[in-house]
Structures are given as structure tokens and as C-alpha cells.
Amino acid sequence: MARLRIALALAATLVLPGVLVGVPAQAASAALPxxxxxxVNGQLKVxxxxxxxxxGKPIQLRGMSTHGIQWYSQCxxxxxxxxxxxxxxADVLRISMYIQEDGxxxxxxxxxxxxxxxxEEATKRGMxxxxxxxxxDPGxxxxxxxxxxTFFKEIAQRHKNKTNIIYxxxxxxxxxSWSKVKSYAEQVIPVIRAEDPDSLVLVGTSGWSTFGHSDGKDPQDVVRNKLSAPNVMYTFHFYAGDHGSDYLAVLSKVSDQVPVFVTEFGTQKASGDGANNFSQSQKYLDLMNAKKISWVNWNFSDDERSGAVFKPGTCSGTSFSGTGRLKPAGVWIRDRIRTADDFPTS
Structure with a gap:
């Protein structure tokens, strides 16, 4: 779905005021508050x-995704x-690093x-x-x-002793096809596991992470041909303005069969723009809450589309708390992230 959002993205500097950039290899790691x-939750396990x-207690994480850091690092x-x-x-920060598209x-x-x-910044804030x-693109x-x-080997080497890293x-x-995605995963996961044998690994599914549904494929193709690696989850994406009851039914069914993490969703169309469909979005959230499916919303930026949570121009300033600088989608999703966490420890 993000394929429709890249064309209008605004160029932005990679200099981040007040944020660690280019951390030296020997820099001390941040500690969890x-x-x-x-x-509280420590090392995640499937x-x-x-x-x-x-x-060993089931939990649900909720959080936000950055926009592409090549465009909106200032946010x-x-x-x-x-x-x-x-x-x-928020429990989780998704760091969205595009590979192509100037990434x-x-x-x-x-x-x-x-x-x-x-x-390191997410770590020192306990996310x-x-x-x-x-x-x-290419898909x-x-x-x-x-x-x-190359990338994941270095990331895993540097951060393997953290308990808050998700790949x-x-x-x-x-x-x-899913079989080709699986082949890719079978080449990359061992690179991570050689450095970090414990951390959670997520794998996108075919059809723009819809278990093939957006490509007209049978979601059971993934279920019947699962990865053999441990501590792996499969990702699902949806945009409530475009993805109705059939997508909701897919998510409901596959999440009873394999571990699922919703790493991206929006309350509008797959372009990240258009009218918000909060009623359909709430149906998804109700399902994910009931099944303890973790989720991340797109996106924590001030681009001009309705799916960016901040009003344009917000990221040039320093005021981000409260609802005064939020678009309607931002007000809605902030309220749902702020709901009391249910993190059992015994």
C-alpha cells in the first residue's frame, strides 16, 4: 500500500536536531527506563x-511508524x-527505512x-x-x-544484547509468490540469528503484506508453507478506507493459524490520504485487541496527507504533545495508543 505514497513525498534533511545520528560503533548503549x-516486557517471544x-504472557504492543526517514527525518x-x-x-517505534526511493x-x-x-533513542525511552x-519497488x-x-548483520551485531529490538x-x-518471499527470508534470517539468536523477526507476506489477498492469492498459501525458523511472526497491513470486511476476515482467520503482527495500517485509503473511515478502523482495532495482535500506525509525520498525524509545519517546531497540532487521524490514534497497557508479569 505504501507504493502509492512515495510519489508526493517531500525531500528533507537527514540532520536531526537533538537526536543521535551516526552513532559510533563503540558508543554506550542506552538503558531501558x-x-x-x-x-516491563523484556525479550519478546512467540x-x-x-x-x-x-x-510468557501474551501481550499487545501499540505504536507509530515514522514516515520514510529519507524524507521526514525532521519529524x-x-x-x-x-x-x-x-x-x-507508545510501546513501539517503527523505523521506516526505504531501500529504493532515495533510501x-x-x-x-x-x-x-x-x-x-x-x-538508541527508542531504547532510552523504553520503547x-x-x-x-x-x-x-521492486516488489x-x-x-x-x-x-x-549486509544491513541486518551490522544491526544485529551492534544491538544483539538489547531486549527491545525487532527485525x-x-x-x-x-x-x-509467497514461495519466493519465503526463499528470501530463509537467506536473511540466518544472518540475523548468527549474531542475535533470540530477538523477534517479522516477515512481510505477499500481496503488500496481506497474506496474498491483495494479489488475489489464497492466504492459506502462507499457512501451508510456513517458515521453519523459531520466533518469527508474519505481517499484515490494511487501510480502512480501502480494505473492508474481506480483509478483516483474512486477518481474523490467519491470526488463529500463525503469529501475526500488523506493522502498518491507516484509517484512510492505501495512498495514505482521503477521508478517514474510523468506524471500519475500530472494527480492526476491536479484533486486534481481542486477539492481542500488536499494531503500528502509519505515520508519525506532518506530510500533507490525512494519514500523517501532525498538521503541516509541525515538525519544524518543538510542540508535539497534546492534540493541538494533530490532524483528525492523529487525535484518533493517539487516544487509542494511550489506552492502558495490559502487560501481565505473573
Whole structure:
């Protein structure tokens, strides 16, 4: 779905006021604050079809995705991250690093260092850092296998001792069979596991992470041909303005069969724009709450579309808390992220 959002994206500097950028390899790692979501839940594990914390209890994480950091890095800085952690009460920050579209392939060193910095910033605020390998066009993730192996090897080496790191190795595979996506995953996951054997790995599914549904494929293709690697979840994306009851039914069914993490959704159309469909969005949230499916909303920026939570111009300032600078989608999703967490420890 993100394929429709890239054309109008605004160029932005990669200099982030007040945020760690290009963290040196020997820099001290941030510590998790006591009582924060990542400190309370610790190392995440897949138990059956659920996401569980270190105590073996099923939990649901809720949070926000950055926009593409090649365009909207100015929206991810000290003041905005403080607001996300302290005012929004988010559990997870998805770091959206595009591979093409002026992203990683243009300067691997710069973008890798940028991600290192964001991981440390999420860590010191007690959020999970979800590293999003945002491959999109071409839709076959095998096009970027070599790049992915290089990137994830370094990320895993640097952050393997953290308990709040989540690796998302393929954003929205599209126009490609699940068997090819699986082949890609089978090449990348061992690279991560060689450095970090414990952390959660997420794998995008075919049809723009709809278990093939958007490509007219049978979602059971994934269920019948699961990855053999442990501690892996499959991703699902939806946009409530376009994806109605049939997509909701797919999510409901597959989440009873395999572990699912909704790493991207919006309350509007798949373009990230258009009218908000809050009633359909709430149906999805009700389902995800009932099944404890973790979710991340698109997106934590001030672009002109309705799906960006902040009003245009917000990111040039320092005011991010409260609702005064939020669009309707931002007001709606902030309210739902702020709902009391249910993180059992015994």
C-alpha cells in the first residue's frame, strides 16, 4: 500500500536536531527506563500464535511508524520522540527505512548509522525499536537480498544484547509468490540469528503484506508453507478506507493459524490520504485487541496527507504533545495508543 505514497513525498534533511545520528560503533548503549514497556516486557517471544513477553504472557504492543526517514527525518527528534513515549504512551517505534526511493541504496553507511541512532533513542525511552526494511519497488525482496544481509548483520551485531529490538526484514512484498518471499527470508534470517539468536523477526507476506489477498492469492498459501525458523511472526497491513470486511476476515482467520503482527495500517485509503473511515478502523482495532495482535500506525509525520498525524509545519517546531497540532487521524490514534497497557508479569 505504501507504493502509492512515495510519489508526493517531500525531500528533507537527514540532520536531526537533538537526536543521535551516526552513532559510533563503540558508543554506550542506552538503558531501558524502569517501568517502561520494553523494560516491563523484556525479550519478546512467540508462544503459539501470540506475542509473549519474557514472563510468557501474551501481550499487545501499540505504536507509530515514522514516515520514510529519507524524507521526514525532521519529524523524528528529541521533542517528538519524548511526546511519543511520554504523552502518547507508545510501546513501539517503527523505523521506516526505504531501500529504493532515495533510501538505503543511495548511501548505505548514512542510513545504517541513522537507524543505529533511532534504535538508541527508542531504547532510552523504553520503547521497542522495530527496524523496518522498507522494500517496496521492486516488489520481490530477493532483489535486495545482498543489501539486506549486509544491513541486518551490522544491526544485529551492534544491538544483539538489547531486549527491545525487532527485525522486520521485508515490508510489502508485491507481485511475487509467497514461495519466493519465503526463499528470501530463509537467506536473511540466518544472518540475523548468527549474531542475535533470540530477538523477534517479522516477515512481510505477499500481496503488500496481506497474506496474498491483495494479489488475489489464497492466504492459506502462507499457512501451508510456513517458515521453519523459531520466533518469527508474519505481517499484515490494511487501510480502512480501502480494505473492508474481506480483509478483516483474512486477518481474523490467519491470526488463529500463525503469529501475526500488523506493522502498518491507516484509517484512510492505501495512498495514505482521503477521508478517514474510523468506524471500519475500530472494527480492526476491536479484533486486534481481542486477539492481542500488536499494531503500528502509519505515520508519525506532518506530510500533507490525512494519514500523517501532525498538521503541516509541525515538525519544524518543538510542540508535539497534546492534540493541538494533530490532524483528525492523529487525535484518533493517539487516544487509542494511550489506552492502558495490559502487560501481565505473573
Amino acid at each position: 524502569a517501568g517502561s514497556p520494553a523494560e 508462544c503459539g500464535v501470540k506475542l509473549c513477553n519474557e514472563h 523524528v527528534k528529541t521533542a517528538s520522540l519524548d511526546a511519543l513515549a511520554d504523552d502518547w504512551k 538505503y541504496e543511495t548511501n548505505p553507511r548514512k542510513f545504517t548509522d541513522l537507524v543505529h541512532g533511532y534504535i 521497542y525499536a522495530l527496524v523496518d526494511w522498507h522494500q517496496l 520481490d525482496p530477493n532483489y535486495n537480498t545482498s543489501r539486506a544481509r 522486520d526484514i521485508a515490508n510489502e512484498p508485491n507481485g511475487v
